[in-house]
Amino acid sequence: MTSQTASSPAVRVAQDVAKRMSHRVTAAADAPQRERTTPLTGEVVASLPESSVADVERAYEAARAAQPAWAATPVKERVEFLERLHDLVLEHQSEMLDLIQLDSGKARIQAFEEILDTAGVCRHYAKKAPSYLAERKGAGAMPVLTQARTGYRPKGVVGVVAPWNYPLSMTITDALPALAAGNAVVLRPDEKASLTCLKIVELIDEAGLPEGLLQVVLGDGPTVGGAVLERADYVMYTGSTNVGRQVARDAGERLVGASLELGGKNAMYVAEDADLKRAAEGAQRAVFSSAGQLCISIERLVLHEAIADEFLRLFLARVKAMKLSTEVGWGADMGSLISAQQLERVEEHVADAVSKGATVLAGGKARPDVGPFVYEPTVLDGVVDGMSCRRDETFGPLVSVYRVANDDEAVAFANDSEYGLNASVWTKDVKRGRAIAARIQSGTVNVNEGYASAYASNGAPMGGMKSSGVGRRHGAEGIRKYTDIQNVTVQHVQGFGVPKGMSQKQFAKVMTVGMRLMKRGGVA
Template sequence: MTDIARDAAPAAHPRLPVDRLVRRIVAGPVPTRVTTRAPFTGAAVAELPESAVEDVATAYERARAAQARWAERPVGERAAVFLRFHDLLLERQDEVLDIIQTETGKVRKHAFEEVLDVALTCRHYGRRARGYLRARRRAGALPVLTKAVEVRHPKGVVGLVSPWNYPLSLSIGDAIPAMIAGNAVVMKPDTQTALTPLWALDVLTECGLPEDLWQIVVGDGPVIGPAVVERADYVCFTGSTRTGRQVAQQAAARLVGASLELGGKNAMIVLPDADLDRAAEGAVRACFSSAGQLCVSIERMYVHTDIQDQFLERFLARVEGMRLAAGYGWDADMGSLVSRRQLENVTRHVDNAREHGAAVLTGGRARPEIGPLFYE
């Protein structure tokens, strides 16, 4: 890999509207506080108030009151809020791109994937919600004599727990259909990336979303996460398989529905008739998007022996040509890992592979001269 900022210090992060955003966190009058840091530089980004279990209860009280009024509004009126958000998101994309990059360390083009994903989600549900939610006539038990109508009702308040790796897509992206369908949302984002959904909430409020409909709590996962799940009428969780099992058990004990997006073990298969240039290009995207910190990232490749050398030559050439940078331009291909823990995990995996006989063909080392959490 190449370093496009070899002689430059890591870029200082842009000025972010931290004070305005953190006021939207549901927290007590004298909360404990936690400092988040920019992966690019290690510099402090925000001092966030942490929610307590009692604050989660408050968030649900507010959300339930707002949800009852929201559900009475016509679906077209609800959808219009998100179509306005679609427009503002694209118009003000630089604001949220700066926040996403500052919190995650990913490069700008990977942050833009999140903006594009959420914009498309808004547009889709904003235009299709009426059709999805309309009443449908069904055949009755006794034809002619009876009829049945399928009517969709909101669940109530959806508890949403989202991770750090895609803080826009996996927060507001999952909340959009829930709220258009007439639900409220209480969300616990990962603390490291809480500013991103807080920005989305701030802009959505400008678009006409009721003030209390979307509540955000911040705090330690093992404490605040279960408090969010135990009060929800439906649960949406994205995270590890281990925690997902706990969430499933907690939801099942209350007979509450749950959507779980958990970890993956993903392989790529390259067969003899493959277009090797396209396969190598696709493999780079699949392996290194968001520095590989993605549940659908490719972890291993199975390549047919007849084409192994040709494919490997193409793949290595593309990997070695990738540009590493700690900055906010569009010219970098891969950014930083998100945390010291992630850097330690990656280092341990590579060392373990070496110990078991793997040959490292390129990279395989930390790059602290670019930034504290970079790994090549």
């Protein structure tokens, strides 16, 4: 099986990256080596050094030594490396795609989404960071006499702990605005995503980021990842809600800021006036992209009862025709899950639902003939409370179908979850779609798209409500969060003390008249 799947050219790419870039991992010279396997086949593709807690400390020392000079560099100069990185990512996409597939097991077309996302983030912050971080005037206490300015000062060293599911995009796109804002970064990619991480770090070095500003440590989440977050001046964590709660508690105890993108149980509503062919195609991508291992993927299909049967006819035909493959290369619709643990979770959710009365409309079984962790794209009907997949995030190729009579029921169902990360609304009436979206408790809502439109709009914020997290990535919020906001205000001529020769009572009267005049004059 291995010779038919993770092709030797791709494995050679991985081995070459490991050989060239092991030195960029902060680890002792005698650090233990850990084998990296690919979920495509389970085979070992490379070995990389493991960092210790002492190595994390060394990484922070180096980052803190490099950061002050970087913070003093004008932002227009800081973002120049992003311009170059944009081009390098596109130029080296073939190698990047090989590594993303080897690390994650996903289909190449979904790996390509990560190329687009990373290049898009580079382009956006290269163009917009100078304006996002520009000093801003604020309303002064006294017109003309009081001049307030707001500035954005880098936090220092940002700790980024990244997940495995998007080994390029989620590993680096949170670090890039942190660097552009004048911070250094200590980055701990997930162990399953480390080969892709080292390749993008190689390109960042080539793009001209000064030495010391981006430190990489490799190791497990509780030990090495925990050490990264414990020392950070600002915490950026993407992962499970349970771990995110602990990360938030620890950051709060130290009084440092944190941005957390956590779990989701995302709903897609198809209204009775939707373009059903387009909605079926969009649902297929939104549910099964990256084998459902996407925090913003759809796990609940909410169908208006008037179109439910016709939509399902179109949707199920697409699902049953999907091509599954663990080949490195183009052509597959869906690849592999990441691990035996993730496969077991999907199997448990399906078995639990079926044992309690749910019906399998498509899929419903593992496909070891395709790959060790492959599970068929699966659609369930009749899922009710008491079944694990009703409320718990599956994070796999599984979606449940529900029917509603109207928009109010759809909104209520979408909101009936502890999560609020992403949602989708399909209707030909855009005004109606926006109105429905505004009632859904979710950080992003796509109208006539499943997830990509909102996520790929780098000028707009993306993040979660409720148990899906705090903080935002993308847009102004996605870079300003890595700064401390400072108010510097200059007072001219007359201060706030009582002028000489004037009584306190007279001063109060003069100031009262002044306040009234400012209100009449529309002064903020």
